[in-house]
Amino acid sequence: MVAQTLMPAGPALLLRPPGVYAPQWDTGLLTRALYREEITSGTDVLDLGTGTGAVALQAALLGARVTAVDISRRAVFATRVNALLARQRLRVRRGDLTSAVTGQSYDLVVSNPPYVPSPADRLPRRGAARAWDAGSDGRAFVDRICGAAPTLLRPGGVLLIVHSGLCGPDTTLRRLTERGLRASITDRALVPHGPVLRSRMPWLVRQGLAGADDSREELVVVRAERR
Numbered sequence: 591m592v593a594q595t596l597m598p599a600g601p602a603l604l605l606r607p608p609g610v611y612a613p614q615w616d617t618g619l620l621t622r623a624l625y626r627e628e629i630t631s632g633t634d635v636l637d638l639g640t641g642t643g644a645v646a647l648q649a650a651l652l653g654a655r656v657t658a659v660d661i662s663r664r665a666v667f668a669t670r671v672n673a674l675l676a677r678q679r680l681r682v683r684r685g686d687l688t689s690a691v692t693g694q695s696y697d698l699v700v701s702n703p704p705y706v707p708s709p710a711d712r713l714p715r716r717g718a719a720r721a722w723d724a725g726s727d728g729r730a731f732v733d734r735i736c737g738a739a740p741t742l743l744r745p746g747g748v749l750l751i752v753h754s755g756l757c758g759p760d761t762t763l764r765r766l767t768e769r770g771l772r773a774s775i776t777d778r779a780l781v782p783h784g785p786v787l788r789s790r791m792p793w794l795v796r797q798g799l800a801g802a803d804d805s806r807e808e809l810v811v812v813r814a815e816r817r
Contacts, residue, residue, distance in 0.1 A: 603675070604642045604643070604644060604668070604672050605642065605668050605671045605672050605675070606642050606668060607664040607667065607668055608664075608718070609662065609664055609717060609718045609720075609721070610641055610642055610662060610664050610665045610668050610721065611641040611642070611665075611702075611721035611722070612641075612642070613641070613642060613644040614784070615779065615781040615809060616702050616752045616753075616809050617644050617645060617702060619752055619777050619779050619809050619811055620645055620700060620702050620750060620752040620811060621644070621645055621648050622777065623750050623752075623776055623777055623811045623813065624645060624648055624649060624652075624698075624700060624750060625648075625652075626776075627698055627748060627750070629649060629652040629653060629654050629698070630653055630654075631653045631654075631655075632655075633649075633652075633653070633654040633655065633697045633698060634654070634655050634657075634696045634697050634698070635649040635654040635655065635656045635657070635696060635697065635698045635699070635700065636656075636657050636658075636659070636691060636694075636696040636698070636699045636700070636742065637649065637656065637657070637658045637659065637699075637700050637701070638659050638687050638688070638699065638700070638701040638703065638735060639659070639660055639661075639687070639701055639702060639703045639704070639731070640658035640659060640660045640665060640669050640682070641660065641665050641668075641669075641702070641721065642665070642668050642669060642672055643658055643665075643668065643669030643670075643672045643673060643680065643682070644672075645700055645702065646658040646669065646673075646680055646700075647672060647673065647676050647678055647680070649698070649700070650673070650676075650678040650679065650680055651676075651678060654698070655681075656679075656680050656681065657680070657681040657682075657683065657691060657694075657696075658680050658681070658682045658683070659682075659683050659684070659685050659687065659688075659690045659691060660684065660685075661684065661685060661686050661687075661720075662684075662720065662721075663684060666682055666683075666684045669682050670682050687703075687731065687734055687735065687738070688734075688738045688742065691742075694742075695741070695742060695743060695744045695747070696742060696743065696744065696747060697743075697744055697746075697747050697748070698747065698748050698749075698750070699735075699739065699742050699743060699747070699748070699749045699750070700749075700750045700751075701735055701749075701750070701751045701752075702751075702752050703724070703731035703732060703735060703751070703753070704720070704721060704722050704723055704724040704730070704731050705722070705724045705728045705729075705731065705732055705753035705754050705756075705757050706722040706723055706724055706728055706754065706756075706786055706787065706790075707724065707725070707726060707727055707728040707756055707757060707790070707794065707797070707799055708723040708724065708725060708726065708728075708790075709726070709790070709793045710723060713725060713730060722786060724757070726797070727757055727758070728753070728754060728756055728757030728758075729757050729758065729761065732751065732753055732757060732762060733765065735749070735751055736762060736765040736766050736769065737765075737769070739766060739769060739771060739814060739816075740769045740770060740771065740816060743771075743815075743816040744816070745816055745817070746815070746816060746817075747815070747816045748813060748814070748815050748816075749766070749771070749812075749813070749814040749815075750811055750812070750813055751811070751812050751814075752777075752809060752810065752811045752812075753809070753810065753812075754807055754808065754809060754810075755778075755807065755808030755809070755810060756794070756799050756800065756807065756808075759775055759810045759812065762812050763775070763812065766812070766814040770816070770817065771814040771815060771816055771817070772814065772815045772817060773812060773813070773814040773815075774812070774813055774814075775810050775811065775812055775813075776811050776812070776813045777809075777810065777811035778808060778809070778810050778811075779808070779809045780806045780807070780808055780809075781806060781807055781809060782805065782806055782807075783804070783805060783806065783807055784807075787800075787807060791804075
């Protein structure tokens, strides 16, 4: 397991329309994990919740054939433009996670999904919060990806997913293991709370998800391999 101190990461010149997630610490942590995988011109990569396409573009630069998916029309537009600017070929699809790639399988699946616990009763259907709100336990999207992983991955294929320690890394490991994957936490990093978490600290403390004196959030990358 690699413990890291991170700075916000991601290509500096990416187009990012309002409401599309900006590359941050989690982007950097996931990209570092990506670079440890064996990626060649024959590697098929799927990026779920691509946002600006930052991680998808890194995979393409390594030579992979990349499919990038996001439910946001603005994110799809941004990823297509950013691919053109970077002179990289991406297959970009709009859809709700795996709905855009039904029946397909990949050598590597990467995801930086929404994972911030939210006091709202329902997931947002529009606006900036759609990029981070993930239900009361932060697992609305993480659990869906865990459930889909066995069919998304080819034999020997790998899932890399980044999320907050607030939403239960051990639960992620357990659910992936229950589905027959070999799962472990490969990266951890402590990063300062951003404005969303700072605004929710009283609620997070009441929920038992954070301590009153916490000022940093742990991020983790979970790596799961299909046997």
